[in-house]
Amino acid sequence: MQTYVSPSKSEWIGLCRRYFPNPQELETIVNAIINEVKANGDQALFKLTKKYDKVDLLEFKVPTDSIEKLTSSIPASLKESIAIAKYNIEKFHNCSIPDERKIETTKGVFCWSKRVPIEKVGLYIPGGTAPLFSSILMLGIPAMIAGCKEIILCSPPNKEGLLSPVVLYTARLLGIENIYALGGAQAIAAMAYGTESVPSVDKIFGPGNSFVTKAKELVSKSTVAIDMPAGPSEVLIIADESADPEFLAADLLAQAEHGPDSQVMIVSNSMDILQKTQLAIATQIKNLPRKNIAEQALSHSRSIYFKNINRCFEFSNEYAPEHLILSLHNALSHIDKITNAGSVFLGKYSCESAGDYASGTNHTLPTNANAKAYSGVSVESFQKKITFQRITKEGLQKLGPHIEILADAEGLQAHKNAVSIRLKKIKNV
Amino acid sequence: MQTYVSPSKSEWIGLCRRYFPNPQELETIVNAIINEVKANGDQALFKLTKKYDKVDLLEFKVPTDSIEKLTSSIPASLKESIAIAKYNIEKFHNCSIPDERKIETTKGVFCWSKRVPIEKVGLYIPGGTAPLFSSILMLGIPAMIAGCKEIILCSPPNKEGLLSPVVLYTARLLGIENIYALGGAQAIAAMAYGTESVPSVDKIFGPGNSFVTKAKELVSKSTVAIDMPAGPSEVLIIADESADPEFLAADLLAQAEHGPDSQVMIVSNSMDILQKTQLAIATQIKNLPRKNIAEQALSHSRSIYFKNINRCFEFSNEYAPEHLILSLHNALSHIDKITNAGSVFLGKYSCESAGDYASGTNHTLPTNANAKAYSGVSVESFQKKITFQRITKEGLQKLGPHIEILADAEGLQAHKNAVSIRLKKIKNV
Numbered sequence: 001m002q003t004y005v006s007p008s009k010s011e012w013i014g015l016c017r018r019y020f021p022n023p024q025e026l027e028t029i030v031n032a033i034i035n036e037v038k039a040n041g042d043q044a045l046f047k048l049t050k051k052y053d054k055v056d057l058l059e060f061k062v063p064t065d066s067i068e069k070l071t072s073s074i075p076a077s078l079k080e081s082i083a084i085a086k087y088n089i090e091k092f093h094n095c096s097i098p099d100e101r102k103i104e105t106t107k108g109v110f111c112w113s114k115r116v117p118i119e120k121v122g123l124y125i126p127g128g129t130a131p132l133f134s135s136i137l138m139l140g141i142p143a144m145i146a147g148c149k150e151i152i153l154c155s156p157p158n159k160e161g162l163l164s165p166v167v168l169y170t171a172r173l174l175g176i177e178n179i180y181a182l183g184g185a186q187a188i189a190a191m192a193y194g195t196e197s198v199p200s201v202d203k204i205f206g207p208g209n210s211f212v213t214k215a216k217e218l219v220s221k222s223t224v225a226i227d228m229p230a231g232p233s234e235v236l237i238i239a240d241e242s243a244d245p246e247f248l249a250a251d252l253l254a255q256a257e258h259g260p261d262s263q264v265m266i267v268s269n270s271m272d273i274l275q276k277t278q279l280a281i282a283t284q285i286k287n288l289p290r291k292n293i294a295e296q297a298l299s300h301s302r303s304i305y306f307k308n309i310n311r312c313f314e315f316s317n318e319y320a321p322e323h324l325i326l327s328l329h330n331a332l333s334h335i336d337k338i339t340n341a342g343s344v345f346l347g348k349y350s351c352e353s354a355g356d357y358a359s360g361t362n363h364t365l366p367t368n369a370n371a372k373a374y375s376g377v378s379v380e381s382f383q384k385k386i387t388f389q390r391i392t393k394e395g396l397q398k399l400g401p402h403i404e405i406l407a408d409a410e411g412l413q414a415h416k417n418a419v420s421i422r423l424k425k426i427k428n429v
Numbered sequence: 430m431q432t433y434v435s436p437s438k439s440e441w442i443g444l445c446r447r448y449f450p451n452p453q454e455l456e457t458i459v460n461a462i463i464n465e466v467k468a469n470g471d472q473a474l475f476k477l478t479k480k481y482d483k484v485d486l487l488e489f490k491v492p493t494d495s496i497e498k499l500t501s502s503i504p505a506s507l508k509e510s511i512a513i514a515k516y517n518i519e520k521f522h523n524c525s526i527p528d529e530r531k532i533e534t535t536k537g538v539f540c541w542s543k544r545v546p547i548e549k550v551g552l553y554i555p556g557g558t559a560p561l562f563s564s565i566l567m568l569g570i571p572a573m574i575a576g577c578k579e580i581i582l583c584s585p586p587n588k589e590g591l592l593s594p595v596v597l598y599t600a601r602l603l604g605i606e607n608i609y610a611l612g613g614a615q616a617i618a619a620m621a622y623g624t625e626s627v628p629s630v631d632k633i634f635g636p637g638n639s640f641v642t643k644a645k646e647l648v649s650k651s652t653v654a655i656d657m658p659a660g661p662s663e664v665l666i667i668a669d670e671s672a673d674p675e676f677l678a679a680d681l682l683a684q685a686e687h688g689p690d691s692q693v694m695i696v697s698n699s700m701d702i703l704q705k706t707q708l709a710i711a712t713q714i715k716n717l718p719r720k721n722i723a724e725q726a727l728s729h730s731r732s733i734y735f736k737n738i739n740r741c742f743e744f745s746n747e748y749a750p751e752h753l754i755l756s757l758h759n760a761l762s763h764i765d766k767i768t769n770a771g772s773v774f775l776g777k778y779s780c781e782s783a784g785d786y787a788s789g790t791n792h793t794l795p796t797n798a799n800a801k802a803y804s805g806v807s808v809e810s811f812q813k814k815i816t817f818q819r820i821t822k823e824g825l826q827k828l829g830p831h832i833e834i835l836a837d838a839e840g841l842q843a844h845k846n847a848v849s850i851r852l853k854k855i856k857n858v
Binding site for chain 2: 077078080081082084085087088091092095101103105106109111113114116117118119130131132133134166202203217221223224225229244246247250251253254256257258284288289290294331332335338339340341342343344345346347348349350351352353354355356357358359360361362366369370371372373374375376378380384385386387388389390391392393395396399400401402403405406407409410411412413414415416417418419421422425
């Protein structure tokens with residue numbers, strides 16, 4: 001971790017820069033995969049799965065009867081913890097649905113909006129080193145609450161062609177029946193354009209490696225929406241002298257172990273805390289199984305001192321972190337200073353892992369400063385809002401003449417006519 | 430307009446296809462413009478404005494004192510109609526802000542979310558043949574209600590280097606002070622990356638020609654968000670025998686006059702209504718100033734007969750129109766059949782022009798079947814939602830062990846440690 005003391009504002013742009021090794025050839029490779037899936041459907045999927053996942057599959061859809069067998073070995077304690085997480089996430093997400101409201105803007109002119117589920121959604125769940133079943137909870141629960149009719153899940157098969165039992169268990173628990181052993185850019189292409197065995201969807205959600213992320217970006221230009229632009233995970237901690245350096249180190253390492261391109265930042269008005277945190281990191285990292293990954297992440301991470309705490313918030317807002325931890329005396333009193341962040345953790349016992357798994361908030365959050373304009377995933381991400389209006393005869397008589405004047409001023413005669421023709425008929429009846 | 434009688438479902442994909450003349454070279458040209466602005470800032474803007482708008486400007490920012498002079502000639506009747514539209518749009522949009530809620534998901538675990546304004550937003554308002562001041566109302570009002578701190582507006586200058594008085598008047602009325610005489614892809618690039626005189630923003634809104642649309646798509650890949658992917662405007666009408674063919678024709682023409690690439694669709698269970706509508710179009714189009722444009726739009730538009738009205742809704746949901754007009758007996762009784770649409774107009778007096786200008790709903794809506802996954806612009810489009818959590822010592826004691834189990838199952842030891850280290854300290858105190 002590099003240390004910076006009271007950097008001036010002109011240095012902030014550099015300090016807010018993420019680590020982004022985005023090879024030029026990635027787009028070419030991913031484009032080729034997408035085009036192959038578009039052109040050859042399942043045939044391309046079989047070929048690409050053999051190439052990238054090193055397995056010959058006979059079908060992608062996981063047979064329902066095989067799920068029960070595969071999930072029987074999951075320990076009861078894990079099942080219980082998943083149930084607790086599910087309960088909390090449901091409880092929080094259930095409360096985010098605003099009501100419909102009908103407004104009479106002018107006498108006889110009624111306007112309202114209605115949230116309607118996106119019909120077909122696709123969830124991508126990474127496989128690889130760790131089965132990220134927590135992402136199934138974070139995406140599947142809001143999709144279910146939103147009322148999406150068709151929810152499909154894609155996750156890469158292991159070398160036996162199987163998905164992790166806990167992935168299957170979690171999907172099943174939520175009632176997701178359409179599960180495909182399919183990963184990488186080819187899974188994204190299949191969900192975007194559809195193949196013989198994989199239906200196309202209206203919106204694709206979920207994290208993934210650089211292939212998956214690039215594929216999501218590319219398909220979102222044409223037919224399908226995506227949850228948000230993705231980048232490596234990140235955390236920023238604002239700490240004062242009341243913080244516990246061991247907790248800070250643990251939180252920074254929890255983020256750093258995600259991937260070598262993750263970035264962790266600590267900003268403080270206490271030099272002492274910053275130094276002690278560095279020492280604690282050095283101690284704690286020794287025993288981490290993912291030490292190697294964490295070390296790489298730390299190499300492009302930053303520890304920054306500012307004289308006062310408001311400056312720390314200014315910097316944080318410019319950085320716009322995915323996760324923001326406030327390890328401050330009376331953290332709650334500072335929240336109105338936050339203008340840009342994905343999810344905020346208040347006080348020394350609110351560790352980020354809680355939000356990653358089980359406290360109730362969503363862990364699918366905007367990275368790479370996208371928190372300036374994007375929100376994390378919520379039930380609303382699985383819905384769209386349709387507006388409605390009903391205008392009575394009297395309403396049109398009252399409002400119509402103004403519409404005529406406005407359309408006229410914009411030079412749109414046919415827009416005006418649509419009103420005039422009605423007003424004339426109302427008058428003549 | 431081409432007519433189709435009871436087309437089978439296999440034909441629907443073709444019938445739902447929009448008219449999209451998207452020249453390959455467009456991306457190359459727009460990319461070059463963006464790169465030039467990124468590299469040379471204002472200097473590039475002056476050069477590009479001279480090239481595309483045929484005017485030599487000394488500055489882009491419209492001086493505040495010139496606005497009063499320029500807007501003095503606007504007739505009182507137009508000012509009054511703008512005021513009425515503003516009132517209705519404000520009234521409807523004010524009602525769309527859901528409250529903050531705080532949930533205790535587990536004892537001692539508090540989660541909530543808060544809508545926070547996007548700090549810096551840019552509004553693009555097309556110039557050209559007609560000054561689309563109505564778009565200023567539709568974007569500026571929700572931006573103001575959302576509480577955006579910095580709102581800038583770009584609109585292309587005419588050959589005298591000026592903006593339309595009514596554009597300036599409307600912006601002024603909303604309190605938008607930072608107005609730039611700047612158009613095209615160069616305006617989008619300036620708002621995305623910033624130049625000496627144009628500040629960069631976090632999100633760009635507004636309609637535009639193919640250059641503007643392509644530029645928005647390209648800049649949204651990097652640093653800035655955009656309102657939604659854009660395409661030509663469109664309407665779909667579902668009509669039964671109770672409809673008035675003259676009204677239907679007027680509504681179809683109002684949409685058709687937008688641009689040669691607009692698409693208008695009418696779907697009905699009455700052959701008689703479809704035929705009479707075609708006749709009414711032929712009559713009404715004769716006197717339109719934008720007849721030429723409307724004729725081109727009609728050439729790739731469709732009139733479709735289905736035996737029953739539910740089939741019409743099925744087709745409409747597949748088409749996912751930007752504007753959906755229900756000219757049906759008891760239109761309200763059908764609204765639960767609508768799964769995909771931007772904005773819906775119910776009954777024979779609810780003409781689309783009303784929503785375009787003054788009824789209160791927003792006219793910035795998803796086109797090109799994006800209504801399947803996107804919503805129109807609302808106050809929420811100018812905000813992001815930040816989630817918060819506060820966990821007490823007791824909360825962590827209760828939830829912590831589950832987080833440990835879940836992190837362990839995902840193979841993320843440092844995530845687990847962030848909890849364990851805290852639980853240990855709590856125990857030892």
